[in-house]
Amino acid sequence: MTVLEEMGKKAKEAARTLSIMGEEKNEALRLIADALIKNTDAILAANKLDVDNGRASGLSESLLDRLSLNKTRIEGMAQGVLDVAALPDPIGTVISGSKRPNGLNITKVRVPIGVIGIIFEARPNVTSDAASLCLKSGNAVILRGGKEAINSNKCIADVMRDALNKSKLDRNCIQLIEDTTRRSSVELMSLTEYLDLLIPRGGAGLIKAVVENAKVPVIETGVGNCHIYVDESADIDMAANIIYNAKTSRPSVCNAIETILVHKNIAEKALPVIKARLDEKNVELRGCELTRKILGDSVILAKESDWSTEYLDYILAVKVVDSIDEAIAHIAKYSSGHSECIVTSDYRNATRFKNEIDAAAVYVNASTRFTDGGMFGLGAEIGISTQKIHARGPMGLNELTSMKFIIEGDGQIR
Amino acid sequence: MTVLEEMGKKAKEAARTLSIMGEEKNEALRLIADALIKNTDAILAANKLDVDNGRASGLSESLLDRLSLNKTRIEGMAQGVLDVAALPDPIGTVISGSKRPNGLNITKVRVPIGVIGIIFEARPNVTSDAASLCLKSGNAVILRGGKEAINSNKCIADVMRDALNKSKLDRNCIQLIEDTTRRSSVELMSLTEYLDLLIPRGGAGLIKAVVENAKVPVIETGVGNCHIYVDESADIDMAANIIYNAKTSRPSVCNAIETILVHKNIAEKALPVIKARLDEKNVELRGCELTRKILGDSVILAKESDWSTEYLDYILAVKVVDSIDEAIAHIAKYSSGHSECIVTSDYRNATRFKNEIDAAAVYVNASTRFTDGGMFGLGAEIGISTQKIHARGPMGLNELTSMKFIIEGDGQIR
Numbered sequence: 001m002t003v004l005e006e007m008g009k010k011a012k013e014a015a016r017t018l019s020i021m022g023e024e025k026n027e028a029l030r031l032i033a034d035a036l037i038k039n040t041d042a043i044l045a046a047n048k049l050d051v052d053n054g055r056a057s058g059l060s061e062s063l064l065d066r067l068s069l070n071k072t073r074i075e076g077m078a079q080g081v082l083d084v085a086a087l088p089d090p091i092g093t094v095i096s097g098s099k100r101p102n103g104l105n106i107t108k109v110r111v112p113i114g115v116i117g118i119i120f121e122a123r124p125n126v127t128s129d130a131a132s133l134c135l136k137s138g139n140a141v142i143l144r145g146g147k148e149a150i151n152s153n154k155c156i157a158d159v160m161r162d163a164l165n166k167s168k169l170d171r172n173c174i175q176l177i178e179d180t181t182r183r184s185s186v187e188l189m190s191l192t193e194y195l196d197l198l199i200p201r202g203g204a205g206l207i208k209a210v211v212e213n214a215k216v217p218v219i220e221t222g223v224g225n226c227h228i229y230v231d232e233s234a235d236i237d238m239a240a241n242i243i244y245n246a247k248t249s250r251p252s253v254c255n256a257i258e259t260i261l262v263h264k265n266i267a268e269k270a271l272p273v274i275k276a277r278l279d280e281k282n283v284e285l286r287g288c289e290l291t292r293k294i295l296g297d298s299v300i301l302a303k304e305s306d307w308s309t310e311y312l313d314y315i316l317a318v319k320v321v322d323s324i325d326e327a328i329a330h331i332a333k334y335s336s337g338h339s340e341c342i343v344t345s346d347y348r349n350a351t352r353f354k355n356e357i358d359a360a361a362v363y364v365n366a367s368t369r370f371t372d373g374g375m376f377g378l379g380a381e382i383g384i385s386t387q388k389i390h391a392r393g394p395m396g397l398n399e400l401t402s403m404k405f406i407i408e409g410d411g412q413i414r
Numbered sequence: 415m416t417v418l419e420e421m422g423k424k425a426k427e428a429a430r431t432l433s434i435m436g437e438e439k440n441e442a443l444r445l446i447a448d449a450l451i452k453n454t455d456a457i458l459a460a461n462k463l464d465v466d467n468g469r470a471s472g473l474s475e476s477l478l479d480r481l482s483l484n485k486t487r488i489e490g491m492a493q494g495v496l497d498v499a500a501l502p503d504p505i506g507t508v509i510s511g512s513k514r515p516n517g518l519n520i521t522k523v524r525v526p527i528g529v530i531g532i533i534f535e536a537r538p539n540v541t542s543d544a545a546s547l548c549l550k551s552g553n554a555v556i557l558r559g560g561k562e563a564i565n566s567n568k569c570i571a572d573v574m575r576d577a578l579n580k581s582k583l584d585r586n587c588i589q590l591i592e593d594t595t596r597r598s599s600v601e602l603m604s605l606t607e608y609l610d611l612l613i614p615r616g617g618a619g620l621i622k623a624v625v626e627n628a629k630v631p632v633i634e635t636g637v638g639n640c641h642i643y644v645d646e647s648a649d650i651d652m653a654a655n656i657i658y659n660a661k662t663s664r665p666s667v668c669n670a671i672e673t674i675l676v677h678k679n680i681a682e683k684a685l686p687v688i689k690a691r692l693d694e695k696n697v698e699l700r701g702c703e704l705t706r707k708i709l710g711d712s713v714i715l716a717k718e719s720d721w722s723t724e725y726l727d728y729i730l731a732v733k734v735v736d737s738i739d740e741a742i743a744h745i746a747k748y749s750s751g752h753s754e755c756i757v758t759s760d761y762r763n764a765t766r767f768k769n770e771i772d773a774a775a776v777y778v779n780a781s782t783r784f785t786d787g788g789m790f791g792l793g794a795e796i797g798i799s800t801q802k803i804h805a806r807g808p809m810g811l812n813e814l815t816s817m818k819f820i821i822e823g824d825g826q827i828r
Binding site for chain 1: 430433434512514518520525527528606610611625626629631632633649652655656658659660663746764768769770772773774775776777778779780781783784785789790791801802803804806807816817818819820821822823824825826827828
């Protein structure tokens with residue numbers, strides 16, 4: 001047995017006892033939150049190793065920022081764990097049920113998925129975040145973080161596992177893979193005997209690699225090439241305001257927009273207003289010919305590749321379209337199926353957009369930045385699914401569960 | 415572009431228009447049912463080619479039976495299509511919704527998955543069956559059947575596509591891959607740009623190959639190593655009756671049982687009664703040492719491999735267990751997670767079994783043969799999922815859908 005197979009076996013055993021736990025899970029989560037605070041110094045010392053290594057190997061400032069922990073961030077992690085403990089337990093919820101004509105009672109109930117693998121990059125807070133969501137939903141978790149954060153992740157995982165020792169839960173409900181070479185992630189993707197689900201959390205490259213190589217079931221998360229279509233009937237100030245928010249409030253996240261489509265009949269009036277707002281943050285515009293005719297040569301001419309790029313930066317592609325049909329067709333062609341928005345005052349166009357756009361979140365007159373588990377009222381999220389199987393959009397605790405049918409009879413045969 | 419990429423592209427286009435259809439889908443299904451009946455002679459002629467080829471190449475009688483069509487079977491296929499047309503349309507159903515504190519209205523609605531691939535073996539009726547379920551749930555389908563049935567499948571697919579020509583639907587809502595070499599199935603499994611879901615329907619070998627090789631999302635169906643545990647408190651006649659039904663009413667299907675576990679305190683009384691019933695159908699028993707002590711040497715000694723074998727035949731493995739704990743542990747180790755049953759009169763043991771057994775369908779005092787979309791009241795099914803993601807147990811129309819969030823605002827920003 002390889003190290004990972006051993007871990008898989010232990011996780012499966014841990015998952016079996018975890019599946020019937022109730023309040024014991026919340027108690028364990030509170031012990032974990034406590035332990036994170038109590039071990040702040042040790043976690044910060046381990047984190048310093050990672051940050052020093054990262055700086056020495058030339059990580060960018062924004063990556064170093066994601067990697068760095070401090071007292072406040074660890075308090076935030078602990079509070080996150082407590083917040084998850086306070087959420088309602090999804091396990092055992094009755095989803096549906098009926099009595100069949102032959103007298104059988106059939107009930108469909110929520111059960112844990114079993115063993116979940118999480119592959120993530122250089123954000124050590126994901127360790128406690130993902131582990132607590134998996135644990136609350138009754139799943140054992142195997143974490144595989146990026147090498148940049150390995151010292152932090154090991155320390156955090158040890159703290160959590162030691163806390164589990166004081167609880168009624170098996171410490172193997174949480175395990176961390178210490179090997180951060182490509183070998184371990186490839187093996188994790190092939191662990192069909194033990195892993196019920198694998199969730200990659202990170203950039204487009206990581207997600208593509210997992211989708212291409214995994215033999216276990218995967219949920220894709222995160223890539224967002226999001227659009228706002230400004231209909232000819234739009235309130236221009238509302239459009240400018242929503243675009244400004246969706247582009248500049250946090251450009252590095254997946255629910256930020258990357259392209260706006262503007263109806264030709266409103267473009268001459270709307271584009272200057274939109275540009276004026278975006279100029280406040282020096283957003284670089286890459287526009288079609290018509291956009292440049294209206295806004296001038298300061299707008300860079302967009303190339304074909306701009307329509308499919310997730311900039312995650314202060315850059316926005318702009319296209320003038322002839323009709324809502326062209327807007328819908330453009331989105332169908334280039335969207336990653338994350339969040340799409342129409343700004344309109346026209347009822348029929350709003351309805352068409354809602355019906356015809358195929359994305360996890362379809363907006364009318366609101367910023368795409370709301371695509372988030374907390375904002376949607378799910379309490380917490382483990383990611384935003386951009387695939388259509390199992391879960392789509394923000395994934396909360398319910399999305400970390402499976403179901404089973406319970407059939408009760410009195411000797412019925414078929 | 416390869417042939418399959420062309421098909422994928424056409425399917426994606428067809429799926430886009432199909433996604434907003436309503437009654438047009440039912441009209442198309444009725445046209446298909448009609449066309450199947452009208453073209454009975456052509457279908458039978460094509461089927462005769464397949465059956466003759468199959469006989470010449472030495473297919474077994476049971477495979478030839480699965481492959482063979484006749485007038486009654488084609489009427490059954492047409493009726494199946496009409497039955498699907500009569501089911502409620504899942505698309506557009508509101509799954510949940512809420513008004514958020516900031517005034518956003520969020521509604522989660524059912525939408526089609528998009529393009530579904532089905533890989534199946536030598537049963538031509540799957541062609542119309544799978545196509546009608548996909549179409550009703552708003553999905554374009556790409557079918558890839560086994561080479562043994564290629565003439566039948568081509569004829570049936572042509573008949574269906576010609577019927578779509580008379581409807582408001584794109585004929586490319588249904589497409590059949592004519593290349594039945596391994597190449598085409600491998601390429602289909604890798605068609606990530608166009609395929610949203612792949613469902614294999616067939617034996618364990620086919621399903622394993624798809625799970626191991628597919629890059630697109632897959633739902634595993636069908637493998638059933640199912641157990642009945644006879645608790646010490648069981649009504650012996652009920653147990654014998656359920657076992658007889660679950661083993662012999664149709665041994666070749668996935669919800670038939672393969673092993674029974676009998677509590678030691680009831681084994682001496684129960685096993686002879688159970689054996690007497692099974693003897694009516696000459697069921698071969700493969701038992702543990704204790705079973706043989708009770709039933710005699712006519713029972714073959716079970717090997718380790720018997721506990722994990724899906725016989726799909728008149729063979730049953732028998733094990734005497736010390737306790738319900740041993741029964742639960744045995745099932746946890748060997749079950750394929752399909753259907754598991756306890757026969758008991760004890761409330762606590764029934765409750766433990768329901769809670770602790772991890773399977774798609776968990777039975778108390780009823781035959782496992784009920785695990786079936788029709789029997790569960792789903793109207794029809796495309797298969798029984800034995801994985802935990804997206805769908806588990808019988809998959810009806812709802813399980814062939816995805817969802818999207820619609821967020822309606824009045825200028826909200828974050």
